[in-house]
Amino acid sequence: MADHAPTGNQPPNSKVQLALRGYWRANMRIMAVLLCVWAIAGPVCGILLADRLNQFRLGGFPLGFWFAQQGSIIVFVVLILGYALLMNRLDRHHHDELQRLRRDAEG
Amino acid sequence: MDVQSWTTLFVGLSFSLYLLIAWVCRVRDTRGFYVAGQGVPTIANGMATAADWMSAASFLSMAGLISTMGYAGGVYLMGWTGGYVLLALLLAPYLRKFGHFTVPDFIGDRYNSTTARVVALIAAIFISFVYVAGQMRGVGVVFSKFLGVGIERGVLIGMVIVFIYATLGGMKGITWTQVAQYWVLITAFLIPTIAISIKLTGQPLPQVGMGSPLVGEGVHLLDKLDEIHREFGFNSYTEPFTGSKWNRLNVLCTTLALMVGTAGLPHVIVRFYTVKTVRAARWSAFWALFFIALLYLTAPATAAFARYYMFDSLQGKSEAELPGWYHKWNDIGMVLWLDDGDGRVCYSGDDRNELFRGGNLSTAELGKIASEHQVWLLTDHDQGADGRGVLRSKGLSGPDRDIIVLATPEMAELADWIIALVAAGGLAAALSTASGLLLVISSSVAHDFYYRVINPQATEAQRLLVGRAVIGLAVVIAGLFGIYPPGFVGEVVAFAFGLAAASFFPAIVLGIFSTRVGAVPATLGMVIGLVFTGGYIIGNRFFDMPAWCFGINATGIGTVGMLINFAVTLGLTPLCKSPDEKTRRLIESIREPEGAGPAVQIETTPGH
Numbered sequence: 001m002a003d004h005a006p007t008g009n010q011p012p013n014s015k016v017q018l019a020l021r022g023y024w025r026a027n028m029r030i031m032a033v034l035l036c037v038w039a040i041a042g043p044v045c046g047i048l049l050a051d052r053l054n055q056f057r058l059g060g061f062p063l064g065f066w067f068a069q070q071g072s073i074i075v076f077v078v079l080i081l082g083y084a085l086l087m088n089r090l091d092r093h094h095h096d097e098l099q100r101l102r103r104d105a106e107g
Numbered sequence: 108m109d110v111q112s113w114t115t116l117f118v119g120l121s122f123s124l125y126l127l128i129a130w131v132c133r134v135r136d137t138r139g140f141y142v143a144g145q146g147v148p149t150i151a152n153g154m155a156t157a158a159d160w161m162s163a164a165s166f167l168s169m170a171g172l173i174s175t176m177g178y179a180g181g182v183y184l185m186g187w188t189g190g191y192v193l194l195a196l197l198l199a200p201y202l203r204k205f206g207h208f209t210v211p212d213f214i215g216d217r218y219n220s221t222t223a224r225v226v227a228l229i230a231a232i233f234i235s236f237v238y239v240a241g242q243m244r245g246v247g248v249v250f251s252k253f254l255g256v257g258i259e260r261g262v263l264i265g266m267v268i269v270f271i272y273a274t275l276g277g278m279k280g281i282t283w284t285q286v287a288q289y290w291v292l293i294t295a296f297l298i299p300t301i302a303i304s305i306k307l308t309g310q311p312l313p314q315v316g317m318g319s320p321l322v323g324e325g326v327h328l329l330d331k332l333d334e335i336h337r338e339f340g341f342n343s344y345t346e347p348f349t350g351s352k353w354n355r356l357n358v359l360c361t362t363l364a365l366m367v368g369t370a371g372l373p374h375v376i377v378r379f380y381t382v383k384t385v386r387a388a389r390w391s392a393f394w395a396l397f398f399i400a401l402l403y404l405t406a407p408a409t410a411a412f413a414r415y416y417m418f419d420s421l422q423g424k425s426e427a428e429l430p431g432w433y434h435k436w437n438d439i440g441m442v443l444w445l446d447d448g449d450g451r452v453c454y455s456g457d458d459r460n461e462l463f464r465g466g467n468l469s470t471a472e473l474g475k476i477a478s479e480h481q482v483w484l485l486t487d488h489d490q491g492a493d494g495r496g497v498l499r500s501k502g503l504s505g506p507d508r509d510i511i512v513l514a515t516p517e518m519a520e521l522a523d524w525i526i527a528l529v530a531a532g533g534l535a536a537a538l539s540t541a542s543g544l545l546l547v548i549s550s551s552v553a554h555d556f557y558y559r560v561i562n563p564q565a566t567e568a569q570r571l572l573v574g575r576a577v578i579g580l581a582v583v584i585a586g587l588f589g590i591y592p593p594g595f596v597g598e599v600v601a602f603a604f605g606l607a608a609a610s611f612f613p614a615i616v617l618g619i620f621s622t623r624v625g626a627v628p629a630t631l632g633m634v635i636g637l638v639f640t641g642g643y644i645i646g647n648r649f650f651d652m653p654a655w656c657f658g659i660n661a662t663g664i665g666t667v668g669m670l671i672n673f674a675v676t677l678g679l680t681p682l683c684k685s686p687d688e689k690t691r692r693l694i695e696s697i698r699e700p701e702g703a704g705p706a707v708q709i710e711t712t713p714g715h
Contacts (some may be wrong), residue, residue: 020699027698031196040364042189046181047359049159049699059254060327065345067175068181068185069407070314073188077393077400080195084389089699091386098701 015101023094032085034079041067041075113527114254117541121291121531122268125284125538129272132280149387153394154286156378158292158535159543160187160369162238163245163662166536171511173410174417177336177344177355180410182662186404187394187605188366194370195392199379201619201697203388206380209374209547210611211555213323217618219690220626226633230610231373231551236584238372238603239544243545243589245537248509249530251439262589265538265550270582273549274575281542286518288535289398293531296402299516299525300409306519307415313408321415328411335418342458344414352660360663366603367669371611373551374543385700413511416518417454421462424452432517439495440465440473442506445480445494463498464507465677541585549577602644609668611677620692625686628679636672640665 045053052065058066108116165187173180205213209232215224232249234259243262249260272284297313300319304316308328320327326334330342342349348358371376378395379388420430429444429452444452444462454462465473476498482491498504513533553574558565565573610633617624646652646659656667686694 012481015254018697023700024698034192034196038189038192039176040211043362045361046185047362050178054346058318059315060320060329062329062345064347065178065181065329066318068178068347069184070404072181072185073400074404076192077396079192080393083196084393087389088193088386095701 014100019097019101021091026090027087028091030083034083037075037079041079042072046072054055110523110524110526111255112525114530117524117527117531118254118534120573121287124287125268125272128284128287128566129275129280134281147329149382149390150394151286152282152378152387152391153381154398155282155288156391156395157398157402158285158289158539160372160375161292161380161399161536162540163242163533163537165402165406166296167245167248167533168509169510170406170409170515171412171508173355173407174413174511175505175508176353177332177342177349178349179358179379180407182353182358182361182365184403184407186362187369187560189362190369191392191396191399194391195396197372197616198376198619199392200385202615203379203382204385204697204700205693209550209555210376210615211551212559213609214614214618214629215555215559217690217693218614218626218629219686220630223614223626223630223633224555224559226609226630226637227614228551228555230606230637231555232548234603234607234610235544235551236581236588238374238539239541239548239581239585239604240588241603242537242541242544244584245509246534246541247589249513249533249537254530259590263273265534265541265589266582266586266662269538269542269545270579273545273578273582280590282309283544285539285543288539291535292532292539293398293401295528295530296409296512297405299519299521299529300405300412302521303412303416303515303519303524304408307412308553313405313412313535317408317411328415332411332414336456339418339422339455339457340459344411346553353578354658356657357660357663360659360666364608364663364665364669365604367608367612368606368665371615372604372609373607374540374547377543377547377550409512409515413515413518416513416515419504420450420518421454421699425450430518432514432572435517436506436510436514440468440470441510443473443477445477445498447495448484449525451475458499460499460504461495462506463495463503464505466501466503466507468501468503469653478574545578545581545585546587549574552577602661605640605644605665605668606637608665609640609672612669613672617676619694619697621680622691623685624676624680625683627683628676631679632672635675636668639671640668645670 044069045064050068053064053067054062056063061070142448169183170182202210202213205216208232211224211227215221216232236352243265246265247258247262250256250264251258254261256264272280300313304310307321308319309314309322310316310319321331322510324331329345333346336342336344346351348355379391380389382391421433424430427494433442433444437444441464441660443465445461445463447453447461452461453459468476476492476494479491480494483493484491485588513529516529553570558570562569565590613636614629614633617629643652643656643664647661647664656664659667
């Protein structure tokens with residue numbers, strides 16, 4: 001496996017390491033929040049609480065049934081959209097930060 | 108034009124299109140062969156992933172399963188879409204950054220171990236074969252029903268088509284063919300359901316129609332279904348956890364197994380290698396789920412409509428009143444009626460039931476049961492045998508679930524061309540998944556096994572030749588599975604998911620999110636997860652082993668297998684040595700989003 005590290009002027013390693021660690025922590029936070037939403041929409045509302053939610057109605061649907069067959073899927077799609085937007089923004093920030101470090105190293 | 112001519116026309120047109128695409132995209136190097144030169148636009152890749160992944164099971168079996176299972180059918184809906192979330196969040200971007208061909212490749216490199224690579228390889232090949240068998244069966248069902256050729260010949264035609272475009276175009280050809288197949292299958296699924304929704308509830312959106320009152324009755328469709336189910340002794344359509352098979356624990360375990368299994372399926376994961384950047388991998392995952400959701404949000408509506416029509420068109424009918432679709436499916440043993448003597452059909456969930464399916468019984472066996480039943484009726488229960496009891500004891504109550512999507516447009520008396528379109532869609536779904544899987548099998552053998560383990564000096568041409576030969580062999584084996592199937596389509600697929608959940612998922616997730624886990628714990632985890640899950644499913648299904656593990660059935664046991672895998676791996680990790688410096692650098696480079704993309708030139712990378 002070859003390294004894909006960028007070539008050219010390298011900023012000091014410790015700062016890059018720090019940037020990467022910060023990026024990874026932010027990544028884990030986003031993931032944890034989104035996975036919680038995932039768990040609530042799918043396994044919790046669709047299964048664990050389905051019988052209780054079925055006492056309520058959404059139009060012609062019993063609510064628990066709706067979550068199991070419609071609601072959870074809608075939430076999942078929105079969730080991945082949110083993930084793509086959030087993470088790609090985070091990646092851009094990280095990219096800018098590395099660029100700055102590289103410029104600092106040069107200057 | 109009748110249904111058969113329309114079907115021949117649609118199937119002919121769509122097949123020509125697939126072959127044309129394969130010819131335009133034909134490739135000569137291994138990179139294009141396995142990962143489409145990593146140059147596929149994200150939306151197209153999303154569509155191809157959706158087609159790859161929506162198999163004959165999604166298209167043909169799923170709505171049928173939901174239709175008979177009611178609420179519990181949600182396990183497939185939540186399982187197969189929720190798994191996508193796990194895939195997008197936990198695996199896709201990192202595997203893209205890693206930038207190699209296949210899952211066994213990742214596991215082999217990450218754990219720096221040939222043993223781990225070979226274990227992953229065996230799991231990938233086995234899962235793919237189990238899965239592909241179901242697809243070929245789907246091809247056979249469509250052919251035999253709509254084109255009047257036998258299941259054997261139908262499977263054979265499907266095999267030839269897949270072989271041509273998979274070997275000619277490689278991943279690039281398959282990707283663009285799958286884009287075309289997506290359009291065929293989604294149109295084929297949406298048009299009939301929208302037409303039925305308008306007819307039944309006056310709502311053009313099936314998702315709304317499903318929760319709307321029936322035209323002219325003022326009763327909500329779902330309430331009506333619940334009422335019919337109560338009257339004829341079925342479990343409620345909308346109430347969860349009815350009956351012992353689908354209690355809360357089993358619904359949860361099955362859903363989780365399907366979710367985690369989706370994320371571990373090799374032919375889905377390989378898709379994320381075909382986009383340019385990590386960003387694109389994330390967008391690609393979004394588009395894929397978006398396109399999948401179009402079908403998955405419609406399938407429960409199809410299921411509810413089909414359920415309604417099943418009762419509406421059969422219940423209480425006499426021999427002369429039976430609809431045309433009943434006779435067609437009756438001819439190939441997918442549905443049969445054994446009367447109790449009153450001359451009226453009764454479809455119920457209890458002893459009154461008179462509708463059955465042939466299952467794996469031969470025509471001769473079915474004929475014998477039917478004639479014995481006739482004797483039993485004529486002699487006033489004196490001689491012969493009650494065929495209903497015989498079939499009930501074999502678990503063959505109710506029509507075959509695989510026909511429901513295909514038969515619903517006919518039940519609703521839609522136009523002939525719509526019915527034909529559904530047939531073309533079913534074929535598209537089966538063929539797209541089969542081709543993706545065959546490519547995984549071929550790359551696993553040619554790249555991971557032949558090139559990485561047996562002959563690291565192999566030239567490009569040699570590897571391409573091995574790849575194509577393996578596809579040929581795999582097509583033949585898959586076809587045999589299709590002709591002599593091990594179970595019905597949906598069930599076979601569930602087996603593959605359980606195994607994927609119990610083997611790959613923990614190894615890949617821990618490989619990315621832990622720098623501490625080494626080769627020995629990960630390999631042992633995979634082996635134990637596989638053996639436990641495989642053993643439980645086989646024991647439970649084929650050797651009458653009781654479901655001793657908290658009553659969890661075979662479809663849900665993958666979740667337990669996954670937990671065992673995690674436990675074994677994490678439990679052994681402190682006892683074994685941590686990965687070397689090289690591996691740690693590899694993990695760091697996977698986590699770092701920078702530096703991926705066009706810079707990754709796999710074939711020219713030194714030392715590879």
